[in-house]
Amino acid sequence: MSEFGLRLAISLTQIAAVMGIVVVTVLLLTLAERKVLGWMQDRMGPMEVGPYGILQPFADAIKLFFKEDIIPAGANKFLFTMAPILCLIPAFIGFAVIPWGPNWTLEIGGITVKPFVISDINIGILYILAFASIGAYGIILGGWASNSKYSLLGGLRSAAQIISYELNVGLSIIGVVILTGSLSLVQITDAQAGWFWNWYLFALPAPQIFAFVVYVISSVAETNRVPFDLPEAESELVAGFFTEYSGLRFAFFFLAEYANMVLVSCVAAALFLGGWQAPYPGTILELLGLPSLSWIESTMWFAIKTYSFLFLFFWLRATLPRLRYDQLMKFGWKVLLPIALANIVATSIAVFVSQQMK
Amino acid sequence: MAHLFFGYFAGMITITSILVVALRNPVYSALSLLIMFFHVAGLFITLHAEFLAAVQVIVYAGAILVLYLFVVMLLNVNRDDRYHSQWRVVAFVCVPLSIEFLVLLSGTMGAANRQPASLPVEPHTADNTLAIGRTLFSTYLFPFEVASLILLVAMIGAIFLAKRDIGENEAKDVTRVPGAQ
Numbered sequence: 001m002s003e004f005g006l007r008l009a010i011s012l013t014q015i016a017a018v019m020g021i022v023v024v025t026v027l028l029l030t031l032a033e034r035k036v037l038g039w040m041q042d043r044m045g046p047m048e049v050g051p052y053g054i055l056q057p058f059a060d061a062i063k064l065f066f067k068e069d070i071i072p073a074g075a076n077k078f079l080f081t082m083a084p085i086l087c088l089i090p091a092f093i094g095f096a097v098i099p100w101g102p103n104w105t106l107e108i109g110g111i112t113v114k115p116f117v118i119s120d121i122n123i124g125i126l127y128i129l130a131f132a133s134i135g136a137y138g139i140i141l142g143g144w145a146s147n148s149k150y151s152l153l154g155g156l157r158s159a160a161q162i163i164s165y166e167l168n169v170g171l172s173i174i175g176v177v178i179l180t181g182s183l184s185l186v187q188i189t190d191a192q193a194g195w196f197w198n199w200y201l202f203a204l205p206a207p208q209i210f211a212f213v214v215y216v217i218s219s220v221a222e223t224n225r226v227p228f229d230l231p232e233a234e235s236e237l238v239a240g241f242f243t244e245y246s247g248l249r250f251a252f253f254f255l256a257e258y259a260n261m262v263l264v265s266c267v268a269a270a271l272f273l274g275g276w277q278a279p280y281p282g283t284i285l286e287l288l289g290l291p292s293l294s295w296i297e298s299t300m301w302f303a304i305k306t307y308s309f310l311f312l313f314f315w316l317r318a319t320l321p322r323l324r325y326d327q328l329m330k331f332g333w334k335v336l337l338p339i340a341l342a343n344i345v346a347t348s349i350a351v352f353v354s355q356q357m358k
Numbered sequence: 359m360a361h362l363f364f365g366y367f368a369g370m371i372t373i374t375s376i377l378v379v380a381l382r383n384p385v386y387s388a389l390s391l392l393i394m395f396f397h398v399a400g401l402f403i404t405l406h407a408e409f410l411a412a413v414q415v416i417v418y419a420g421a422i423l424v425l426y427l428f429v430v431m432l433l434n435v436n437r438d439d440r441y442h443s444q445w446r447v448v449a450f451v452c453v454p455l456s457i458e459f460l461v462l463l464s465g466t467m468g469a470a471n472r473q474p475a476s477l478p479v480e481p482h483t484a485d486n487t488l489a490i491g492r493t494l495f496s497t498y499l500f501p502f503e504v505a506s507l508i509l510l511v512a513m514i515g516a517i518f519l520a521k522r523d524i525g526e527n528e529a530k531d532v533t534r535v536p537g538a539q
Contacts, residue, residue: 079385122485126412133420137392140424144385144431152431159424166420183409183487 087138
């Protein structure tokens with residue numbers, strides 16, 4: 001039983017570390033978004049709290065924490081309380097299978113531990129897709145339980161959008177899965193070792209450039225961000241499904257949206273850009289004779305890739321106007337879906353031919 | 359440990375599937391169906407069928423049930439008591455089911471000592487997804503293709519049925535446009 005206890009303790013430590021990193025990243029993102037938007041619109045962004053405004057996230061958190069918690073009259077109290085939690089849990093649970101660093105194994109007290117991934121399950125990417133699809137329930141139930149027409153319409157719109165674009169996310173991933181022959185994110189990143197042209201974005205025999213574009217567009221839509229933030233179109237639906245939410249419950253929805261952004265960025269980095277692999281073979285620290293510290297370089301590369309995706313989210317928000325709802329649906333089903341399907345056929349043929357040539 | 363997990367999952371599946379039909383509020387029924395799907399997925403995981411578990415959650419919980427919720431919310435179904443007093447139907451379904459249950463129970467009493475049928479692959483080590491793919495595209499290729507064809511036909515039929523009215527209305531609208539003359 002002590003082995004079980006040790007395993008539990010190690011897993012809990014890993015989970016705490018990953019959760020800590022994600023929450024800190026989300027705090028950083030709330031500030032970074034406002035700063036980046038400010039610079040792009042030629043203004044300063046938040047400047048008041050702390051030097052250069054860097055303590056703004058804490059001010060926001062304290063404000064949300066102490067705000068009055070309002071449950072509207074006629075709302076379904078149970079579901080109104082459950083919805084933010086249902087939204088938040090799927091957003092955080094997906095990080096369990098993301099590999100943050102090299103695929104090392106450690107021996108601690110007789111059991112083998114992979115320090116840079118909480119759980120290397122053999123259906124990693126399907127696990128993330130499964131829980132991403134559960135996130136729609138929080139939104140749709142939050143909209144329904146508020147007992148407000150704006151919330152209900154916002155929730156329905158948002159759920160329809162998430163289901164439509166989830167399909168494109170799933171189909172764009174299949175090309176990578178065909179190339180690797182595995183669903184485990186650890187094995188997918190391991191297969192992209194070496195120079196950067198081994199990343200699946202550029203890798204022969206079937207560069208996944210189209211799949212990558214489809215994935216990025218669909219993941220922006222799936223996280224309900226601009227230009228696909230129809231669910232919270234201010235001019236039509238006030239604030240969408242969280243119109244009636246305030247205080248801590250609103251903070252949960254907010255947190256879930258940002259955690260989802262981080263999650264899709266991590267998946268994009270792991271699937272298409274080699275995850276923690278540097279663009280050159282091996283690591284510089286290893287060449288300098290410090291192989292035990294090379295994980296720092298690897299995790300830094302992962303962070304750089306993830307943060308460049310997150311920057312892309314802000315960039316899109318500052319650049320593009322919102323789509324109309326029918327345009328959004330048409331674009332998803334009539335443009336992105338055929339591209340993703342054609343990519344699967346092309347990748348399968350290319351992989352088959354290259355296997356026959358060998 | 360395995361028995362404990364099986365007991366938990368099986369118990370929850372039974373309770374939540376009874377709640378699906380017993381609860382008066384259709385949204386709560388849909389939610390207990392969601393909990394049931396999760397526990398079925400959990401049961402698959404205890405059997406080392408991770409792929410099936412993931413597909414169970416993605417397809418049933420993630421897509422089909424969300425559409426059910428759509429229908430329930432948009433139709434604004436009231437807590438209608440009409441559907442909760444169909445005792446004749448209940449008796450018609452339950453009597454054969456309980457007889458079947460008794461027959462199965464008496465049958466398994468003798469078979470309790472028998473070993474389970476040997477599996478073609480070692481479930482703990484083999485790649486579950488690979489095994490399913492191999493079986494589906496070799497042994498069961500024809501049923502698989504037939505099933506996909508039937509689904510395609512059903513999808514085209516649904517689009518045809520749903521789209522017919524819209525097409526007629528659009529045609530009427532076009533003739534009324536003044537600039538078209």
